[in-house]
Amino acid sequence: MHQGLFEPSRDSIPDVPALVPKLMMLPEDASRHDIVALLREDAELCEAVLHIAKKPYYSGRRPITNISRLVDRIGLSGVRGLALQAALARAVFNKPSATMQDMWKHSLATAYITRVICQHAAVHSETAFAVALLQHVGLALPLALNEVSDDDMWERLEYAHEAIAGFLVKSWSLPESLCTAVLQHHRLGAGVASDEIVATLIIADFIANNMERGLEPWVHPPPLESDVEAALAHLDLSATRLPVIERAAATMLQSTET
Numbered sequence: 047m048h049q050g051l052f053e054p055s056r057d058s059i060p061d062v063p064a065l066v067p068k069l070m071m072l073p074e075d076a077s078r079h080d081i082v083a084l085l086r087e088d089a090e091l092c093e094a095v096l097h098i099a100k101k102p103y104y105s106g107r108r109p110i111t112n113i114s115r116l117v118d119r120i121g122l123s124g125v126r127g128l129a130l131q132a133a134l135a136r137a138v139f140n141k142p143s144a145t146m147q148d149m150w151k152h153s154l155a156t157a158y159i160t161r162v163i164c165q166h167a168a169v170h171s172e173t174a175f176a177v178a179l180l181q182h183v184g185l186a187l188p189l190a191l192n193e194v195s196d197d198d199m200w201e202r203l204e205y206a207h208e209a210i211a212g213f214l215v216k217s218w219s220l221p222e223s224l225c226t227a228v229l230q231h232h233r234l235g236a237g238v239a240s241d242e243i244v245a246t247l248i249i250a251d252f253i254a255n256n257m258e259r260g261l262e263p264w265v266h267p268p269p270l271e272s273d274v275e276a277a278l279a280h281l282d283l284s285a286t287r288l289p290v291i292e293r294a295a296a297t298m299l300q301s302t303e304t
Contacts, residue, residue, distance in 0.1 A: 059217050060137040063091050067219040069126050081117050094132035103301035123172045138186050145196045149182040155259040158302050159250040159295045167281040174246045177227045184211030200264055245277035253292050
């Protein structure tokens with residue numbers, strides 16, 4: 047960890063259901079039968095996933111009433127994202143603290159906004175979605191353990207929260223690609239494969255703030271204008287595309303928050 051500000055012990059790490067890494071390790075050509083069978087190994091998480099799938103974004107005009115229909119509708123990639131979303135809500139962002147819930151709402155907003163951005167840029171949507179969901183775990187855990195307060199969180203964890211998040215992602219046996227991206231999710235231009243994910247997250251954060259789904263600056267400051275410009279350039283997106291992306295993102299968020 048950075049400067050010894052906060053070093054989570056093994057006992058303090060929240061348990062993420064084993065189903066989540068198992069889903070991420072499934073081959074891309076896994077059969078519907080195998081995906082459904084794996085989901086049914088964790089009835090509680092399965093129920094939580096189906097609850098999220100009732101949102102209009104997933105259900106559309108025909109409600110999703112069972113796991114088989116869910117897999118048919120959104121496939122393995124979508125199921126992985128939903129399982130991670132449900133798992134983090136249950137294991138990490140489960141405190142009644144207003145700041146904790148604001149962090150989770152911001153994570154959700156940026157995660158779904160990344161899906162719109164990925165439609166306009168050649169970025170792996172599933173990875174961007176997962177990294178956005180995971181971006182605040184390095185802040186949430188110290189807050190949950192009362193190691194920091196709302197007022198001094200960013201001051202104490204600005205340089206440490208990425209390392210804490212990476213430690214958690216590795217502890218949960220999630221893919222190395224996620225760990226790499228989470229470890230540098232504020233650092234565009236670090237020269238690794240996750241730069242495209244970082245750029246996508248910066249733009250999603252900018253849009254979320256414009257839509258009043260950002261965080262208080264002492265919790266997590268919004269991206270600098272120069273960072274947004276660099277992120278757009280990295281993804282070969284012009285500034286004129288932003289309003290188009292923002293309108294689509296607004297529609298998507300409405301369907302995920304209803």
